[in-house]
Ligand SMILES: [Zn+2]
């Protein structure tokens with residue numbers, strides 16, 4: 155790895171550890187390997203959002219050309235959000251693409267991701283299905299996102315009706331995550347989700 | 354119906370009053386976004402490098418305050434180091450900022466833009482400015498007729 159990338163990550167790491175956001179538990183950063191090329195980030199779901207109470211893990215890969223190119227980041231924790239793929243965790247955020255600037259840091263990026271959880275940008279979606287639900291059925295979107303936060307990120311709100319529907323599909327031998335994706339995609343209509351899974 | 358007119362800031366014409374066609378046209382242009390010629394206003398990728406000329410003309414300063422970082426490598430400057438100054442007054446190591454400007458034309462700290470040698474991008478910037486100006490003109494026109 156180019157010298158500047160590793161050196162800068164080391165400096166950033168120190169800065170993050172001293173930051174008030176880490177002290178307050180809003181973000182976390184951990185080293186995954188000794189060559190400073192892989193890190194794990196963590197953000198707390200912002201309050202007054204369906205992600206509240208959840209903890210979201212991020213995979214961070216630092217390219218050799220960092221900070222002249224952005225870090226590669228995706229959600230490891232599954233999340234129902236218009237700008238994150240519900241399948242791969244890939245993120246659509248301008249500063250991780252053509253709006254990257256070399257003075258941005260892992261700290262500012264983690265805070266931007268946290269802000270993205272508070273304010274989605276459905277007109278620039280990563281996941282078209284989620285974005286459509288967000289726009290056309292905001293209430294159901296909210297409940298679905300809370301349900302995912304509960305199941306995958308340790309959020310507090312268990313939604314009984316959704317759990318029961320997932321269980322119905324599990325009883326039919328469907329994989330749990332597949333069942334949840336199908337139900338979420340078809341607005342929790344069991345018949346349509348079943349049809350799609352068995353077609 | 355009356356409420357709708359009031360809400361829109363409209364009123365019914367008095368007896369013998371003629372409609373103000375210019376005002377309607379200005380409203381139409383604003384409401385339907387016609388003023389921008391369908392100009393989307395987004396450059397679809399990282400803007401091109403800063404022009405050779407503008408990079409060559411960047412000023413240098415001697416660092417006097419030792420508590421300042423270069424925003425690219427995050428290393429503290431040493432006193433008496435020379436740093437490059439962007440027009441926005443942000444300071445960088447020469448090697449750091451030249452590598453960045455060789456890739457794209459804006460300050461990595463505040464996004465202040467330098468000129469580029471890319472004709473397409475310069476044309477885009479001009480068009481964007483023109484469209485913003487046009488929007489302001491139409492709003493000014495609307496406001497002057499409306500008040
Ligand atoms: Zn530097």
Ligand SMILES: [Zn+2]
Nearest residue numbers: 441443460463
């Ligand atoms: Zn600047």
